[in-house]
Amino acid sequence: MENPNPNDVSSSAPVLGPQMPPAVPQLPPQMFTTAASLLDLTDKKLMVALRDGKKLIGVMRSFDQFGKNQLRYAKNNEHPSDVEVAGNIVLQDTIERIFVKDLYADIDRGIFLIRGENILLLGEIDLDKDDYIPPPFKKAPVEEVFLLKKRELEETKRTDKVKQRKLAALGFEAEQSGEAIL
Secondary structure, rough: OOOOOOOOOOOOHHHOOOOOOOOOOOHHHHHHHOHHHHHOOOEEEEEEEOOOOOOOOEEEEEEEOOOOEEEEEOOOOOOOOEEEOOOOOEEEEEEEEEEEEEEEEEEEEEEEEOOHHHHHEEEEOOOOOOOOOOOOOOOOHHHHHHHHHHHHHHHHHHHHHHHHHHHHHHHOOOOOOOOOOO
């Protein structure tokens, strides 16, 4: 007897019920690009990097759906993906971590409301590695780190002014220095 071909319509095999369409593959949760992507992060410890350079660490308790913001989200060791996040988030037991050279300090901030437009990056913190600080960094008193950070910002401003003057001499205009046309 010949081997029957499953694609052959003339086969004498009986048809058992209606033919079902192939199953539609489901998207993984990382692919959601709305506020639903934040649902998995509720009640988890996060690190949030803000546009002004601040790093906040806290437990996300709530979020809202005000506006849409694009940010990079990375879970544990996964590759970061772009996520459109809707709105503001609330962090509880928040600390602000300040880094300067090879020193860092933590400042308690308590409950922190962050406007979504200020979020640059957020990531879930692996609780097994929560206390691990990479080798070059050492914890220092807040006052010492704050003073070093202030000096670093002043130096950055000074060097930026020098760059702007050199660029202006070449005909370039610095950001936010032009006339506003209303």
